[in-house]
Amino acid sequence: MTSHREAAHRAIAQLEAEQELIDNLGSGAPQLDAATLHPWVWGSVQGLWSSGHFREAMGMAAKAINAQTQAKLGRKHLSEAKLLSDAFSMKPPASGQPRFRHGADDGSDNYRSRHEGAGSFARGVYSAIRSPIAHELDHELEENEALEQLAAFSILARWVDEADVETAP
Structure with a gap:
C-alpha cells in the first residue's frame, strides 16, 4: 500500500x-504583443482595445490605414479596397493615379507577385474583415479573433508605409 x-x-x-x-x-x-503592431494600427485602436471594444477597434484600424493611404497617394476620391487595389496595381501610374512600388521593377515574377499579392490581400482584408464589421453591428469579436485580424491590418499598414510612390511622368 x-x-x-x-x-x-x-x-x-x-x-x-x-x-x-x-x-x-x-x-x-x-x-503576439499588440504594442509591436504597426503604429498606425495599434495607435489608432489602443483606447478601444483596452475597453474591450474589439469590433470598433477593427473599424478604426481600417479607417486609419485608409486615411494614411489616401494622404500618401493624394487620392481622397477612392477608399479602402478599391484604393489599395489600385495603388498596388502593376499598371503604370497615370495622371492622378500614382502607384505603390516595393523596390525597383526588375521584371521578375517575384516583383509582380509581390504587388499583385498585396493588392489581393488589401481587397481581402477590407472585404472579409472590414465590411462585415461595418455591417454586422450586433456581432462583437472575441479578443483572440480580433488580435488576429488586427495583425492582418498591421501587415497591410507596413506594406503601405514602406512603399515608394511612383507617379506618372
Whole structure:
C-alpha cells in the first residue's frame, strides 16, 4: 500500500512541476504583443482595445490605414479596397493615379507577385474583415479573433508605409 501512495505522491509532484513550468515559461508558442503592431494600427485602436471594444477597434484600424493611404497617394476620391487595389496595381501610374512600388521593377515574377499579392490581400482584408464589421453591428469579436485580424491590418499598414510612390511622368 505504501508503494502505491508513494507513486501517487510522485505523480502529483510531477504534474505540479509540469504546471509550474507552463505557468512560468509558457507553452513555447510565440506570443503576439499588440504594442509591436504597426503604429498606425495599434495607435489608432489602443483606447478601444483596452475597453474591450474589439469590433470598433477593427473599424478604426481600417479607417486609419485608409486615411494614411489616401494622404500618401493624394487620392481622397477612392477608399479602402478599391484604393489599395489600385495603388498596388502593376499598371503604370497615370495622371492622378500614382502607384505603390516595393523596390525597383526588375521584371521578375517575384516583383509582380509581390504587388499583385498585396493588392489581393488589401481587397481581402477590407472585404472579409472590414465590411462585415461595418455591417454586422450586433456581432462583437472575441479578443483572440480580433488580435488576429488586427495583425492582418498591421501587415497591410507596413506594406503601405514602406512603399515608394511612383507617379506618372
